[in-house]
Amino acid sequence: MAGNTITKPSDLSCTPSRAARELGLKRGDFDLAVHLGRVRTVPDEEGGGRRVTHAEIDRLRSAAGFPDTLLESVRTVGTTEGAALMEVTSARFTRLARLGLVVPVKYYLNRYRAVVWLYLAEELRQFAADKNHTSLLNGRTPERLRDQLQEGLDLRPRNWRGRHLGFLLHQATDPWERAGALAALLDPVQVAEIVQDPYERAHLNRFRPDPPAHGAPGSAAAHLAERIMTADDPDEISWLRADLTQVLDEARCHRPAPRPTGELAVSRRTTEPTVPPPSLSKRRPEPMPELDPAPDAEQAPEPERSRGMLGWLRRRSA
Structure with a gap:
């Protein structure tokens, strides 16, 4: 009977790939539309990434000038x-x-x-x-x-990082995710100086997004993408470090990082190095072509x- 039908959350939304087809967008243009806030997404309650509700697709399709206005907004x-x-x-x-x-x-x-x-x-x-x-x-x-x-x-790399960080922070749902977004723009050595506790650092790295994919992992193109993603200006590094420190305080209050208990924790703490590597804040990378x-x-x-x-x-x- 219709009255006994159970509606699952997945029935009310669809994957990004299907949403892109429904909206007449190439996948790259769809991702940019999400990045810019043109298309709103929601978390997948079943843990499968973000999704787009059918109501959101209907909203966009009913807008004046669709699909031309949507296509032009992401050109x-x-x-x-x-x-x-x-x-x-x-x-x-x-x-x-x-x-x-x-x-x-x-x-x-x-x-x-x-x-x-x-x-x-x-x-x-x-x-x-x-x-x-x-x-x-x-x-x-x-x-x-x-x-x-x-x-x-x-300032092109730096300004791109600023826009990308804004997108990551907009998508973050708790302080740990915001901290991960900030950490994504810092060299791991910078992060290690700020987050000296190894368990906190490991927990933070779970929320640290990767740079946009360019080339196979480990390739020259992938390494270049990592360099573009990493702050290199002393002022930019200083701001990111200060903001990361502040957001980490919020994250610790929100939910402390998990850690082993008892003898195992004591053993690991005594063997873990406590002196962070030297700062790289003054090191400047090779110029990008x-x-x-x-x-x-x-x-x-x-x-x-x-x-x-x-x-x-x-x-x-x-």
Whole structure:
């Protein structure tokens, strides 16, 4: 009888792959839509990852202009097409990106393992339409900024990490997951300095997400993806360390990390090294290969410094 039918949670939602098909999106575009909050997901109550409710699919399909508006909201472009959208040269576009004025939303590695940054077409059009940016698109760069560019300033990896961290924090459901998201952007040695207890560190690593997949594990492409994922600027490292320390205090209060009890715990504590390895905060990685042309000159403000990574993310979402 219909009155005795039991509705399981899985009957009310579907997998990301099926949701992408229902919405007419390629899987990469669907993942970006989730990342940007265009498509809302829910945890799988049976522990199988995140899912999309049928109600959410119906909401999106009933929106005006579907599917074109949804497709356009996640359309990404590279340097050449982005420059054409903003009606500037590719060289000028690259300088704006290196100064942190336009922010990449994702990247891929080409056959030569060069980093190709991608930007939201929607954001580039909005930037170009803002009259406050006229001088950035047509003027000259102050000498101090030209010097920074010549010295190698490139905020694209850092700004991508900021966006990616915002996505990870948005998906986190408890303090340990938020701590894992912050730890994902730090070198393991930095994490070991902050989390000296081996059981806490092992528990934290359970919640530390991997970088976006690029190449087979252990490949040169995978190693490059790890470098892009890892903070390398001293200010950025300092903010992440401070935020991780704060969130870890919350996580400990929320749920202490599990650890062995009795003699086994005593034995392991006495054999575990207590001195962390030296800090890598001042070590800078080798420069990453990239395809964008060399900079010349235009007018741009000096990139604004933030007081903390979490605070920076809150201001971007405000």
